[in-house]
Amino acid sequence: MVSQKDSGYRKNFSLIVTFIGLISVVFILSLFLAFNFSKKNIENDFVSAKANVLEESIKPYNDFFLNKLPEISFYNGYLDSASASKFTDTILMQYPFVSRVTFYDTEVKNERYEDHGINLGDFAIGMKNVYQFGKSVHKDSVRLFGQNEAVKGAGLEDFNPVTLKLINFIQKLDTTKVPTQEDLFSNFTDIRHNRIDYFNIPSFEILKVYKRMISTKLETEPVYQQDMLSFELDPNKIKIKNTRPLLYQNIRIEPITYDPIDTTSEYITGEITLGGPFSDYKLYFTSSRDFVKKEIFSFFWPIAALLLLFYGVLVLVAFLIYRNLNINHKMFKLQYDFVTNLTHEFKTPVSVIKIAGNNIKSATSLSEKEQKLYGKILDEEADKLNGLMNKLLAFTQIENKAITLNKDSVTIEDFIESSLDAYALKYPDFEVSYEVSGFKTFITDPVLLGSLFDNLAENAYKYSPVNKKKLHITARMIKDRIVLRFRDEGIGIPSSEINNIFKKFYRIQNRYNQNGSVGLGLAFCKELVNFMNGEISVKSVVDKGTEFKIVLPYNN
Template sequence: MTHRRNTYRVNYLLVSAFIVVVVASFVLAAFLARDLTVTYVENEFASRKVEVLEHNIGPFNDFFHNRIPEISFYQGYLDSAGVAVYADSVFHAYPFVERIVFYDVSLSNDEYIKYGFSADNLVVYPKGVYQFSPEGMAEDVLPVVSRNGHLPLSLSDDFNNMAVKFAAFIERVDTTKALQDDDIFKVFYTVTPGKICYMNIPRRDDLKTYKELMYGKIEHDVVYEQDILTFFIDPNRLSLTNIIPELYQRVQIQPLVYESIDTDPDLLTTETPLPGALADYKIYFSSSRTFLRSEINRRFLPVMAGVIAIYLLLAVIAYLIYRNLYVNERMFKLQYDFINNLTHEFKTPVSVIKIAGNNIQSAKQLSDPERKHYGKILDEEADKLNNLMNTLLSFTQIENKSIKIKQEEVDLHEFCDKVLAASQFKYGDLALHCEVNVKKTLYIDPVLLGSIFQNLIDNAYKYSKRDNKVLDITIKQAKKQVIMRFADKGIGIARRELIHIFKKFYRVQNQYNQQGSVGLGLAFCKELVNFMGGHISVESELGKGTTFTIVFPLD
């Protein structure tokens, strides 16, 4: 009948399925992370152009909102010399200003003025027109009045446009209220692509006077001063800085109607129009997918590192679970074997005692040899039970640190002689040799040391062949240590087993363990050695023997 052993069953199909799912999910997570990173970078390519725009039109906005309104500080009393100084500072600070035309404007009710723009009694006319460039002011002032009494067409458009808006504003203005920002921008600014016209903003009292002048409420001839400046803007001179070089390979200013002739499908492009006087142009952004790959990789690596970290954590958790299951399986097996072996170790002497007892009970009369024989059997089996119980009890006490060490000076020569005498009496066919080479006595618990010797001698005898039961014990002194070596010529221990032999309940699987072994002997020795401050190690070779080395401190 086949004996069925209880053990854990490993579901390899489930384990394989779990590994496949984990690997597949990892690959999917990596793919999704890469895809999301690519999408995110491409979305940023399309959206962050606003940051580049705002950074690069900063000087233009400063010029439009801060430097141009400075003209109003002079309240119309600028002359060509003052404008020359102003223009020089503008050209120096704002290279995109190509040239400036200055209209020195007067407002009057003189009906004899035949040029300019008139509305009712109000006449708006230029006294002089001056042009400024980065090279300086034109030496010869542009002619104010041509031979037919009109401004040249090249100059009349800007002047007439500003004059008409100003006159219309004077006609409807409520001088009891402060000017609104909307009125200021609509009346005193004219912004067209490539050009900004600006008239200085009069005070409220001046506006009231101009209105009276228009409606003839001032009878005598008067003249008031206003200034109009036209700024010609060249967007190509705008300083362009790529503040996001990791996204944009090229950043250019192009005409609004510009279309790239590059048909490369890997080229990404986007654009944003320039505002105000720059409106005929746009900022054009382009990057190849190859160029963006480095930025994608830079952002993908931390994401992938996070994914890997998560999966490593899952792997560690899976390993811990597996190790826990493995330990549980090992403990189950060890406990199962321990119970079987312990049962056998108890059952054998108990059975022998029971048989001997039955024989004594059923016998009508026992001879002296029979009585001595049964007495010897009962005594030996009782000793076996007692030794087994003592071993289990001692092992438990040592593990719980409940046993006390009774140290005393031990003469190792005498100690070894006693151990050898007892062992040779017990194992008559064991060739036991002991060599002691120490100068000092060892301060140690002799009872516990005797248990170590006895266990190692028992182990050497048990795991040696019948015709080769040999054990050489060597004790020597090395500096402040006592080294004890137990070398047998037994069957040896496989290399893979060496790391386990000191574990509780562990038994090497071989023919010499078939008759039952609890698996406590070497574990008990190791606990005793460690308990007394020593160290035990093992070296072995299959078929040649095993050597146990114990080191105790001398002091």
């Protein structure tokens, strides 16, 4: 039966080992897949996060284009060189990518221009003055053109394209419908390579007058002021905002045609077009694979930690199952040994009683001596059976709190003396001495106290060599507590077994308890002491002896 049970436990342990091996393989595979997922995710981020870098980098340009340019219209065409200089100074300071601004002070009239203007019917738009502003512009070159003056420098070619665009819009204008702000902005703005030209936007009523001026000579011969600013942009002055510094090692602006031939497989590259006036340029991204690996691992470690936590939980569950199986296995073995020893304990007196009974039965006549002998044998063996059953019953009752303390006054010296007399009759070769100090009587249950003394004395006698069957008992009062010590000179208890000796059915494997030990003696003592609201402890040295210390409450 035991071998079958052991085989079952071995199978369970094999299943646990197999389970741990399986989850370990799954864990390693999960780590591999998690790393590949992290790598793929970061590579995808390398592609998708470029748009965020572009968006953040061109935010100043968008602010300039959508918010600052329309401010020109607030002047209603009445910008002069001073106000234009002040306006452009704020732009040059706020937007470093604006390198130069050309201001065209123009006017629209119902009279044709002979020079430096564009005419369509009786509609004419021409330049009065042209100024240039910028950090690199020399002070002598600020004014490029004035009425009745020659052109001093380049830049006048920017006037014609946007002016023709404006005239084309006026020519097609539907005077019955107010144009949208989007239509106005797109037709009064011209975006070219590294340049933006912008005319201030007049009111709808003025636009209708402009349209009439194309085909009609108005009596009032009106003259309107128009301001045009041409902004020269430098894409290399755009401040790149690297929103993913752990992903992009280097970002720079390159021409759209840039295609390096010396890029090796050790680098990951990407690009995205700037757009607008910078459409001939792109953001060029480069990162070494070792650099990107850091980001991959920063993404991978939290996943690995979760997988490790899950794996740890599974291993812990497997360990707890293993531990419970191991405990159950030990408990089964203890119970099996208990039943075996208990059977032996019962079988020996029963066999003796049966033999004595058979002898009495088969004898034709018994002498007085034989009658006394068989009577003594039957009486002793019956006492053994009764004592064993009483111990089992008492242990069960105490463990289940099924009995109550029957307290009485105990004179400690008389109690010990009576116990010693009983030991002398039972164990003639047992030397027992005692010492009492600090008190004479105390209140306790004398029956339970007697069981405690008997078990510890029997234990001392049983586990002592033939020539060292000695026990010294001390009873002292220490700080209102009764302290009892039972010190023998027996074989001692190994330190590895100290924590187990008070467990039920537990037996230390040695030659002194091969037979006749149930494994309840010290467990019974511990239950007794706990039931009496006390404490029990032990210290022992192998081959030197053992001392049990019992502390009980003092009631008097």
